[in-house]
Amino acid sequence: MAEKVDVLVVGSGPAGSTAAMYAAKAGADVMMVERRSAVGSPVRCGEYMPSNGEIVKMFPNLTDEDSLFDIPKNLVCRETLGIKLVDPKDKVTLLDMPGYTIDRDIFDSYLADRAVEEGARLVTGCSFDRIDGGVAKTSQGDISYKVIIGADGPGSRVARSLGLSRNHNPYPAVTAQVKGDFEPYLYMFFGDIAPGAYSWIIPKDGRANVGVGCSPRFSEGLVTDYFGRFAEKRGFAEHSRVQGKYVPSEGPIPRTVSGDGILVGDSAGQVISVNGGGIPLAMIAGRIGGNVAAAKAAGKGSLEDYEVQWRRIMEKPLKTAAFNKKLADSLAFRSERSTAVCMSVLGKRRLNKLIRCQSIFP
Numbered sequence: 089m090a091e092k093v094d095v096l097v098v099g100s101g102p103a104g105s106t107a108a109m110y111a112a113k114a115g116a117d118v119m120m121v122e123r124r125s126a127v128g129s130p131v132r133c134g135e136y137m138p139s140n141g142e143i144v145k146m147f148p149n150l151t152d153e154d155s156l157f158d159i160p161k162n163l164v165c166r167e168t169l170g171i172k173l174v175d176p177k178d179k180v181t182l183l184d185m186p187g188y189t190i191d192r193d194i195f196d197s198y199l200a201d202r203a204v205e206e207g208a209r210l211v212t213g214c215s216f217d218r219i220d221g222g223v224a225k226t227s228q229g230d231i232s233y234k235v236i237i238g239a240d241g242p243g244s245r246v247a248r249s250l251g252l253s254r255n256h257n258p259y260p261a262v263t264a265q266v267k268g269d270f271e272p273y274l275y276m277f278f279g280d281i282a283p284g285a286y287s288w289i290i291p292k293d294g295r296a297n298v299g300v301g302c303s304p305r306f307s308e309g310l311v312t313d314y315f316g317r318f319a320e321k322r323g324f325a326e327h328s329r330v331q332g333k334y335v336p337s338e339g340p341i342p343r344t345v346s347g348d349g350i351l352v353g354d355s356a357g358q359v360i361s362v363n364g365g366g367i368p369l370a371m372i373a374g375r376i377g378g379n380v381a382a383a384k385a386a387g388k389g390s391l392e393d394y395e396v397q398w399r400r401i402m403e404k405p406l407k408t409a410a411f412n413k414k415l416a417d418s419l420a421f422r423s424e425r426s427t428a429v430c431m432s433v434l435g436k437r438r439l440n441k442l443i444r445c446q447s448i449f450p
């Protein structure tokens with residue numbers, strides 16, 4: 089006998105937990121399955137969040153952001169003042185952009201706990217395999233559902249089962265923690281240190297999150313080799329174990345709804361192509377997805393409402409960012425020289441627009 093639920097959420101990252109919380113809050117019987125044994129662990133993220141005001145600058149159609157990003161102060165590791173972009177010649181451009189850093193394992197657990205408090209059931213160590221005859225096959229048995237929400241990250245199995253496209257050309261990124269005192273700025277280093285993307289130092293409390301992303305198109309060797317070179321150059325001899333995963337790089341996939349299922353977060357390509365940021369987007373999509381799924385399970389509305397609502401808020405900025413990333417790939421990332429020239433030509437004003445998903449023209 090298959091377990092029966094209204095809404096089955098696959099994955100307990102920010103997208104899944106937010107969706108589960110809003111669906112449960114709206115009255116649905118929700119189950120969230122997570123293949124890892126502990127929510128959020130190990131951490132595979134730079135752990136940076138822009139301030140609520142900055143999120144609204146990126147997504148002006150977003151409303152009620154303060155209740156969505158109502159993050160308790162004790163979850164904030166460090167407030168940050170801005171971003172320092174470092175070109176291959178070590179020229180620094182400072183962009184004012186307030187934000188903060190978190191511990192993703194604690195942050196993800198907090199979001200999952202909120203979903204559970206609203207009545208969602210969380211099953212860890214449970215891996216979704218496929219959909220067969222309208223039933224989800226998992227490592228812990230069959231689950232029948234009215235709506236399935238795929239929040240299972242960039243290589244989504246739910247996407248494949250629903251017949252939706254998966255992310256094209258995701259790029260690998262790795263991260264680790266180092267001890268030390270760091271300025272309250274996020275550093276992004278461009279050039280051969282991270283071909284086609286960037287390496288970073290993101291300050292926390294007496295620590296920093298350091299990492300590298302690189303595009304397979306421009307790199308030779310493994311992303312971990314690039315991390316090793318970055319760590320050596322910056323003197324990070326002692327760092328925690330390097331962890332990584334893939335980052336969607338081409339913006340949202342064409343369709344995120346199919347039959348009884350929707351995709352939220354990285355599984356839907358809801359990531360800012362120019363910087364790889366995805367936590368706020370996962371939560372924005374999660375809230376919409378959870379509400380729409382609960383309504384659908386109660387016999388009201390259509391899952392198509394999800395497609396319409398998230399695109400109204402995020403599609404234009406995400407497509408602009410994907411376009412800017414393509415421009416960077418063809419003009420800036422060809423060599424260290426072209427990277428330095430392009431950053432210089434863009435200047436502070438246009439780099440500010442670039443990082444905020446806005447058109448760099450005129």
Ligand SMILES: Cc1cc2nc3c(=O)[nH]c(=O)nc-3n(C[C@H](O)[C@H](O)[C@H](O)COP(=O)(O)OP(=O)(O)OC[C@H]3O[C@@H](n4cnc5c(N)ncnc54)[C@H](O)[C@@H]3O)c2cc1C
Pocket residue numbers: 098099100101102103104121122123124128132133134135136137214215216217239240241242245261262263299332333334335352353354355359364365366367368370
């Ligand atoms: C190295 C790195 C650094 C990053 N830094 C930042 C940053 O500083 N700021 C930012 O905003 N974004 C950052 N991102 C992007 C951000 O991590 C993602 O956009 C965000 O985690 C997306 O949330 P999600 O819930 O969609 O997916 P995830 O957080 O990937 O969660 C997916 C969950 O689904 C589970 N899962 C997968 N498959 C299955 C299955 N078959 N069955 C059950 N469960 C499954 C996974 O175990 C995981 O817990 C970074 C990404 C990387 C790789």
